[in-house]
Every structure is written in C-alpha cells, then in structure tokens.
Amino acid sequence: MKNLKYMTGFNNEHETEALENALPKGQFSPQKVNYKLYAEQFSSTAFTAPRHANRRTWTYRIRPSIAMGDFAPYAHALIKTAPDSDIPCPPNVLRWNPIPLPEKSTDFVDGLVTIGTNGDAKTQIGMGIHCYAANASMGNKVFYSSDGEMLFVPQEGKLNVKTEFGLLSVVPGEIMVIPRGVRFSVDVSKDEPIRGYICENYGHPFVLPERGPVGANGYSNQRDFLYPVAWFEDNDMAHTVINKFCGNLYAAEMDHSPFDVVAWVGNSAPYKYDLANFNVMNTVSFDHPDPSIFTVLTSPSELDGTANVDFVIFPPRWMVAENTFRPPYYHRNVMSEFMGLIEGTYDAKEHGFVPGGMSLHNCMTPHGPEAEVFEKASNADLAPQQYKDTLAFMFESRYAIAPTAYAMQSPQRQKDYINCWSGLKKYFDGNL
Incomplete structure (x- = not known):
C-alpha cells in the first residue's frame, strides 16, 4: 500500500478505473460492460434526494455484491446500537482512561467496543460511539455497517484499509469516513497496534459546515478531502462478510474477494482528511x-x-x-x-x-x-x-x-x- 494516489474534493463526482476503458462511455449501465464486468449502483441517499445532496456511485465489478451466502447471527457482546436501554442514562459527568491495547491476537472487529449511543438506528437518527483496539489484521474477514456511516479518529497506529472503492492509509491526526454499507477490511502493520474512536452516524451523511460570515475561505476546504483510486482483487479465496444490521451482527460466506470493483464513477465513496x-x-x-x-x-x-x-x-x-x-x-x-x-x-x-x-x-x-x-x-x-x-x-x-x-x-x-x-x-x- 505504498505510493497511494488519491482524488481530491469533498463530495465531488469522481471517476477512476484500474484497467483502461473499464468505465463505460456515455451511459452508466450499458447492456454489456467492458472486461465482462457487472454494473452495480451504490446509493447512500434516496434516489430522489435533491441533486446537491444526492450521493450515488456506479461500480463496475467482477461479481455483483449479492454473489454470497445467507447471513447468520454473529456473536459480539460489546457492540451496541441505539436505542440501548441496558441501564439508565445518568446525568453525571463521566471520564475514562484509554481502552487497553490487546495482549492476545485481536483484529479490528473483535476489538470493537461501544461506549455510548443515542437516537434510533432504525429510524436513522443519532449515533453510536465506539472504540477500537487491535494488533492483528482482519485477513479474509470483511466488515460493513448498514446502520450508519463510520467516522474513524485514529489515536495510535496506522490503519491500512481495503475498501470496495480502493485503498486508504490513515494515521493519527487524520480521519476517515466509510459510507453506510461499504465493505472494508483493516490491516495492522507488524508490531504496530492500533487504537482509536469511531462515530457511527445513523443520520444524514456528514457534510461540510457552512462558513457564514467567514466567507469563502477557512475551516475545512473541499480540495483537502482525499478519495481512493480504483483498485481490485481477482481471487477465489473464501471471505467472511460481517454486516451490522439493525443493531445485530450477521456473517455470510463468499467464495471470492468482495474487493473486486475495477472502476467506479460517482460521489459516494470512502474518504480521508488530514486535520x-x-x-x-x-x-x-x-x-x-x-x-x-x-x-x-x-x-x-x-x-x-x-x-x-x-x-x-x-x-x-x-x-x-x-x-x-x-x-x-x-x-x-x-x-x-x-x-x-x-x-x-x-x-x-x-x-x-x-x-x-x-x-x-x-x-x-x-x-x-x-x-x-x-x-x-x-x-x-x-x-x-x-x-x-x-x-x-x-x-x-x-x-x-x-x-x-x-x-x-x-x-x-x-x-x-x-x-x-x-x-x-x-x-x-x-x-x-
């Protein structure tokens, strides 16, 4: 994952292809796509959302996402989703020391714990706040949340992240946002454990705040947000896909890599930003x-x-x-x-x-x-x-x-x- 290249611009319409002419010309869903790829649209807003707020991306992949087995429950006692009513919500001020780094082999999914929640994921309001601590790569395990987009705030160690849209490398001082429903896998560098925070946003996707009287400049600028370029795996190795859906975790088996998007065009994709x-x-x-x-x-x-x-x-x-x-x-x-x-x-x-x-x-x-x-x-x-x-x-x-x-x-x-x-x-x- 060295020498990564990125495309810039928050919520811009990007187009990128890992193979020449993999992107169709002139239309999004032709009868036949070059390289015998499948066309699949990924939408993180409603089809009829206003043009300025509409987020969708066309992907051109080796197999469609549905090429997988059925989901079955996946146990994880420490991941919670709003509304979570295990205990009353106290009005006290609360503070915690850091989550300990794991001593035994622990990947990103197994190292997730939920600290707090609000709203209701099923009605798409509020958020979940999680911490992660891991010292092992996910291997052929893949994760995504159907409940909300995930804002990562690393505190220790570098995250090497495979996503359906390409590769991202994120270090403390940077943030990463993975849209609702996007599959990803986190690799951990040898002898470099990772720890950080996650906001799982159930509500409206994150946008840049208005500047008001500040004017045209200041705060976070569109051009500084980085998006991955197309990258894909073509292999028939077994993968386990873990889906967080309506507060529960489910796992399904695939007989190939889900990271098989050869090209994509649109404005809904993972991105990162240097604070x-x-x-x-x-x-x-x-x-x-x-x-x-x-x-x-x-x-x-x-x-x-x-x-x-x-x-x-x-x-x-x-x-x-x-x-x-x-x-x-x-x-x-x-x-x-x-x-x-x-x-x-x-x-x-x-x-x-x-x-x-x-x-x-x-x-x-x-x-x-x-x-x-x-x-x-x-x-x-x-x-x-x-x-x-x-x-x-x-x-x-x-x-x-x-x-x-x-x-x-x-x-x-x-x-x-x-x-x-x-x-x-x-x-x-x-x-x-």
Whole structure:
C-alpha cells in the first residue's frame, strides 16, 4: 500500500478505473460492460434526494455484491446500537482512561467496543460511539455497517484499509469516513497496534459546515478531502462478510474477494482528511468563542442549526484574546458532548484526560475547567500564547448520549472524575 494516489474534493463526482476503458462511455449501465464486468449502483441517499445532496456511485465489478451466502447471527457482546436501554442514562459527568491495547491476537472487529449511543438506528437518527483496539489484521474477514456511516479518529497506529472503492492509509491526526454499507477490511502493520474512536452516524451523511460570515475561505476546504483510486482483487479465496444490521451482527460466506470493483464513477465513496489542513478561525479581540467554530464535519438534523452530530476538533492554534478567560468557559448545554484526546494536553483538563481517554458531558450537565485550570487562567499573563502538540476532538449531538453497561462498569472509568472540581473556591465579596 505504498505510493497511494488519491482524488481530491469533498463530495465531488469522481471517476477512476484500474484497467483502461473499464468505465463505460456515455451511459452508466450499458447492456454489456467492458472486461465482462457487472454494473452495480451504490446509493447512500434516496434516489430522489435533491441533486446537491444526492450521493450515488456506479461500480463496475467482477461479481455483483449479492454473489454470497445467507447471513447468520454473529456473536459480539460489546457492540451496541441505539436505542440501548441496558441501564439508565445518568446525568453525571463521566471520564475514562484509554481502552487497553490487546495482549492476545485481536483484529479490528473483535476489538470493537461501544461506549455510548443515542437516537434510533432504525429510524436513522443519532449515533453510536465506539472504540477500537487491535494488533492483528482482519485477513479474509470483511466488515460493513448498514446502520450508519463510520467516522474513524485514529489515536495510535496506522490503519491500512481495503475498501470496495480502493485503498486508504490513515494515521493519527487524520480521519476517515466509510459510507453506510461499504465493505472494508483493516490491516495492522507488524508490531504496530492500533487504537482509536469511531462515530457511527445513523443520520444524514456528514457534510461540510457552512462558513457564514467567514466567507469563502477557512475551516475545512473541499480540495483537502482525499478519495481512493480504483483498485481490485481477482481471487477465489473464501471471505467472511460481517454486516451490522439493525443493531445485530450477521456473517455470510463468499467464495471470492468482495474487493473486486475495477472502476467506479460517482460521489459516494470512502474518504480521508488530514486535520492539519483545518484552517482555524478564532477571536483576535476578546471573549472565548463557541466551539462550533472548530466544526470539521456536520450531520444536520431537521431542526435548522442543531446537529444530529457535529465533529469538532481543538487543534494547535494561537490564543490572543485580551481581558478574557481563555480556557473553555463553564457551561450547561442543550447539546451532549463526547470528547477524546488524540495527543498532548487539553487546555481545560490538565490532569486525568490523557491521549486515548474520553469524557462524556450530557445535555444540561454542568462542566468546564477543573479548579486548578481556573486558578491559573484567572491570573495568567495574557500575552499571545501558542497551543502546540495538542489535538482533541468532540462528537456533539442534539440527543442525550447513553453510556453502555460496558462503559459504566469498565475498570477504565474514572469514578472520581467529579473531584477535579472539588477545589473550586468561593471568591465572592459583596463589598467590592
């Protein structure tokens, strides 16, 4: 998977072929396709979705996707899907240490665990939040989710990913999105285990947020999103396809590789993005702006301006606001916030929130800087300050995020998390 080439442009109409003239000219589904391929359309929106929102791709493959056996249940106790009502959803602030890297051989599917969910996958609202930790390749095992598209946020190790549309290589500091229904397999480099986070978005596919008064430039730019070029396998080796469907896992057998797309044309395909390309907007006068200025991707809901899911990052940047409390302000919010840390230190939590860790602050649950951070920030010299070597992110949703029983009972849960605010003092003086 060296020397990979990519096509650029978010949601652009791409065309790519691994063999010359594999793409039909002038029509999508001719009576006969060159190389005796099958034409198959892949749609991740309704056929009649508006042109600007319609996502579909024509694939030209060695065998159609239905060339497979029946599905049978596949056991995996730690993958959950909304609505998940194993336990009540508590309003407490919650935080976890990183999921441990596996000691025995574990591939991506076996290393998946669900931390929280919201909404309802069957009605296509909300999301599932998962973590993965693996040290072995999937081999001839293939995975896909019929419940939602999957946003990967790697924290450790490189993912070498085979997809039906081509190859992707993704490292910490980058993200990858695999559309609902796209089959993929994750390879792990020798002696380089992988760990990271996944947002399984049940709702509207991710789009770029509007820039509003910012204008034509800033935030994430279309041209920086990379799509794979066509690549295929032509072999008759047995493969097991695992499908996450309506919250359950099912497995089916195939007598050949599903990665047999020789050419494709369309705008629904896996893609990746380097978060270092995000052009940060920030205040150059006073006050701490809302975290929405750091939104990379958004899944809109029917309520205008209120996201099904926002993907937000807190990257390296300059802080220059004058006469301002610079860390995130104390707040209660109608949105629910799940945070993860990829590297470095997050400015509002200097202790206990470590790379690979995560926190959950649900709807209307108060939160903000820990006591020590408040003391330092309230008395700091407000010279321009550069935040280096840090990268945190947030999955933010209009729906409350219910932690799973695994998450609540996990030894990684920091049951004393609330104590980081125990040192908050009373400074009030009515005589001032």
